[in-house]
Amino acid sequence: MGSNGTMIRKKDLTIWQKTYIPEIVKGLRLTISQMFKPKFTYNYPEERFKPAASFRGRPVLAEENGVERCVACGLCSRVCPALAIEVQASETELEKERYPIKFEINMVRCIFCGFCEEVCPEEAIIMSNEYLLVFNNQEEAVFGKDKLLTPVEKLHDRLEFLREHR
Amino acid sequence: MAKITIDGKEYEVDPKLSVIQAAAQQGIEIPHFCWHEKLSVAGNCRMCLVEIEKMPKLAIACATQVADGMVVKTMSEKVIKARQAVMEFLLINHPLDCPICDEAGECKLQDYSYKYSVGYSRFEEDKVHKPKRVELGPNVMLDVERCIMCSRCIRFSDEIAKQPVLTFTERGTHVVLTTFPGTVLDNKYSMNVIELCPVGALTSRDFRFKSRVWEMSATESVCTGCSRGCNMNIWVRNNEVLRLTPRLNEDVNSSWMCDSGRLNTFKFVNSQERLNNSLIRKEGTLVETGWDEAIAKVVSELRVFKKTEIAAIGSAYATNEDNFVFQKLMKEIVGTKNIDFVPHMIEGDEDDLLIRADKTPNSSGALQVGVKPADGGLDLKGIIKGIGEGSIKALYVLDDDIAAIPEIASVLPTLQLLIVHSSVKNHTTELADIVLSCSAYAEKHGTFTNFEGRVQRIRPAVATVEQDRALDGFAMSRWDKFASPNDRWGRPIKKDARPSWRILGAIAGAMGAKVKYTTAEDVFKEMTERIPAFKGLSYLKIGSRGTMIKTSETVSSSVQMA
Numbered sequence: 113m114g115s116n117g118t119m120i121r122k123k124d125l126t127i128w129q130k131t132y133i134p135e136i137v138k139g140l141r142l143t144i145s146q147m148f149k150p151k152f153t154y155n156y157p158e159e160r161f162k163p164a165a166s167f168r169g170r171p172v173l174a175e176e177n178g179v180e181r182c183v184a185c186g187l188c189s190r191v192c193p194a195l196a197i198e199v200q201a202s203e204t205e206l207e208k209e210r211y212p213i214k215f216e217i218n219m220v221r222c223i224f225c226g227f228c229e230e231v232c233p234e235e236a237i238i239m240s241n242e243y244l245l246v247f248n249n250q251e252e253a254v255f256g257k258d259k260l261l262t263p264v265e266k267l268h269d270r271l272e273f274l275r276e277h278r
Numbered sequence: 279m280a281k282i283t284i285d286g287k288e289y290e291v292d293p294k295l296s297v298i299q300a301a302a303q304q305g306i307e308i309p310h311f312c313w314h315e316k317l318s319v320a321g322n323c324r325m326c327l328v329e330i331e332k333m334p335k336l337a338i339a340c341a342t343q344v345a346d347g348m349v350v351k352t353m354s355e356k357v358i359k360a361r362q363a364v365m366e367f368l369l370i371n372h373p374l375d376c377p378i379c380d381e382a383g384e385c386k387l388q389d390y391s392y393k394y395s396v397g398y399s400r401f402e403e404d405k406v407h408k409p410k411r412v413e414l415g416p417n418v419m420l421d422v423e424r425c426i427m428c429s430r431c432i433r434f435s436d437e438i439a440k441q442p443v444l445t446f447t448e449r450g451t452h453v454v455l456t457t458f459p460g461t462v463l464d465n466k467y468s469m470n471v472i473e474l475c476p477v478g479a480l481t482s483r484d485f486r487f488k489s490r491v492w493e494m495s496a497t498e499s500v501c502t503g504c505s506r507g508c509n510m511n512i513w514v515r516n517n518e519v520l521r522l523t524p525r526l527n528e529d530v531n532s533s534w535m536c537d538s539g540r541l542n543t544f545k546f547v548n549s550q551e552r553l554n555n556s557l558i559r560k561e562g563t564l565v566e567t568g569w570d571e572a573i574a575k576v577v578s579e580l581r582v583f584k585k586t587e588i589a590a591i592g593s594a595y596a597t598n599e600d601n602f603v604f605q606k607l608m609k610e611i612v613g614t615k616n617i618d619f620v621p622h623m624i625e626g627d628e629d630d631l632l633i634r635a636d637k638t639p640n641s642s643g644a645l646q647v648g649v650k651p652a653d654g655g656l657d658l659k660g661i662i663k664g665i666g667e668g669s670i671k672a673l674y675v676l677d678d679d680i681a682a683i684p685e686i687a688s689v690l691p692t693l694q695l696l697i698v699h700s701s702v703k704n705h706t707t708e709l710a711d712i713v714l715s716c717s718a719y720a721e722k723h724g725t726f727t728n729f730e731g732r733v734q735r736i737r738p739a740v741a742t743v744e745q746d747r748a749l750d751g752f753a754m755s756r757w758d759k760f761a762s763p764n765d766r767w768g769r770p771i772k773k774d775a776r777p778s779w780r781i782l783g784a785i786a787g788a789m790g791a792k793v794k795y796t797t798a799e800d801v802f803k804e805m806t807e808r809i810p811a812f813k814g815l816s817y818l819k820i821g822s823r824g825t826m827i828k829t830s831e832t833v834s835s836s837v838q839m840a
Binding site: 195221254 | 377378410486489756761765
């Protein structure tokens with residue numbers, strides 16, 4: 113190390129080394145050997161990654177028999193560290209008595225921590241395996257019930273995983 | 279005085295007290311469900327069991343009178359075990375309804391479950407099912423499954439509301455709270471059972487499912503429903519008033535509040551009928567203008583008339599501060615002697631508990647700060663007569679819907695100029711030439727004087743356009759604290775209204791007077807200098823409980839109008 117911090121080469125390269133041929137051969141050997149190993153990359157967007165059940169994608173609301181399971185208790189909203197969830201309850205004739213007349217998740221605020229899923233007493237809010245989130249402005253990023261409701265059949269894997277590991 | 283020992287410490291207490299009262303006075307909490315300071319002792323929840331030396335068994339602290347030399351243990355192993363057993367019994371048939379229960383967050387059973395219960399259930403059998411969603415009366419909803427049979431509501435209806443309609447039927451775990459056949463829980467104080475209920479069995483039909491308790495902020499204020507001035511909390515979420523609940527004040531309303539006060543005094547604050555900014559009548563319709571233009575218009579219009587042609591009507595709904603600046607502007611700057619206010623009495627609609635026939639919160643205050651005719655000036659009757667005869671041509675009305683009274687409404691169209699302060703569209707604004715939208719009681723600082731002469735403070739709970747919850751020291755919920763302009767819940771509807779004292783101060787300033795008010799407290803300070811009864815008072819001294827002042831006059835019910 114020189115006084116100004118630059119590296120000083122103590123010994124000069126040999127002529128053989130100066131041709132760089134050995135280094136090129138080394139690199140090519142690695143490249144060629146990798147070509148015959150199994151691939152980890154996807155041809156996105158034609159091919160898509162299918163996450164495991166442990167994956168925390170965007171939170172969704174489970175819909176069962178055409179009705180959301182949610183009873184609008186507001187616990188997800190309270191536990192959310194990023195204050196992404198807004199719930200407004202209302203009364204329903206169904207046995208569950210209350211339902212969310214408004215349920216909005218601000219996907220710009222959401223940090224995918226899964227606390228909402230953990231706190232939910234009804235298994236109503238679930239971290240799905242969806243990770244494709246595109247919006248053009250802040251308003252579009254606020255997902256209402258129309259975007260959140262998902263048939264519970266589609267969330268089967270995640271629910272199984274939760275029951276097993278919780 | 280009796281000497282008793284509680285948890286190893288000796289205290290001198292009044293021998294008339296029960297153990298639970300004596301302990302509470304010393305700041306020791308003995309958990310309880312059925313006992314309530316204001317109701318008779320029932321002793322049926324068994325939660326307040328304590329160990330008393332020389333007594334063979336644990337005794338209930340609520341029904342055991344203090345005796346000299348008594349030694350009480352509230353945290354001994356025996357007591358803790360008994361409490362855990364009581365909690366276990368109570369929770370056996372209590373549904374796991376907390377997520378959908380309006381009481382959650384202010385529930386005694388929830389709190390005690392954390393504090394005094396073992397934290398798990400041994401009960402594997404089916405819970406007893408009972409009626410849910412029972413409409414007990416027009417304002418109260420009952421969920422029998424949640425009831426823990428403390429009987430507070432029954433005792434309240436019998437002893438305080440004097441409408442004994444509630445009772446228990448059946449036995450054991452099948453006990454059901456119900457009304458007697460052919461009766462409903464429908465009295466003027468029925469909603470007090472909602473706060474009395476230690477669980478969520480009795481809930482408000484008006485507030486049902488509107489918000490979770492922890493999402494709201496609470497602001498100490500005073501009810502404007504009548505001249506009692508019950509102390510209450512204003513519960514606000516997203517800048518919207520959602521409910522009013524009574525606040526303990528032994529000198530005014532104890533722990534109670536009437537249903538009318540709870541339900542009828544806040545909805546207009548959120549209403550769509552609220553006015554924005556200031557409005558001037560142009561070609562027959564009221565058009566929104568800027569504040570400066572409206573104030574300039576008020577000044578130029580008032581100058582057209584002779585002093586004797588102008589009259590002013592203050593308001594018993596407005597604060598002392600508003601009325602004080604109003605009468606000062608009218609008497610000293612505009613120079614009219616014709617000033618009075620309209621009393622709103624409903625003769626007969628009163629009782630011994632809280633409700634007063636005077637349906638305004640501040641009639642004695644209005645009188646005291648000087649909303650009364652100056653020497654030789656016209657009183658209300660004179661003003662109405664003057665308007666009818668044409669000798670009064672201009673009228674300035676502070677926040678009061680005087681045109682709702684037929685007698686006054688019939689003469690108002692003959693006026694050449696009608697200036698009105700109002701927070702909502704009403705009969706009077708329909709007729710007005712200039713309307714200045716003033717803040718509602720929930721949006722400003724101020725004081726009211728109740729019928730006894732108690733000056734009490736109101737505080738802003740709802741922000742107007744010019745106010746900011748954080749910067750102006752409002753009570754804030756978690757949502758208020760963390761909202762950003764990008765959040766939908768961070769963009770509440772704010773009304774463009776100003777407190778009347780400020781509008782009036784601006785008018786006085788525009789008419790050439792020196793006005794030095796920047797806050798309501800400045801106005802109050804001037805009141806303490808100029809009105810003998812207010813001498814030595816300050817907002818700090820009034821505090822949250824109010825202060826009695828000497829009242830020289832009371833509102834005469836002979837001038838009743840509505």
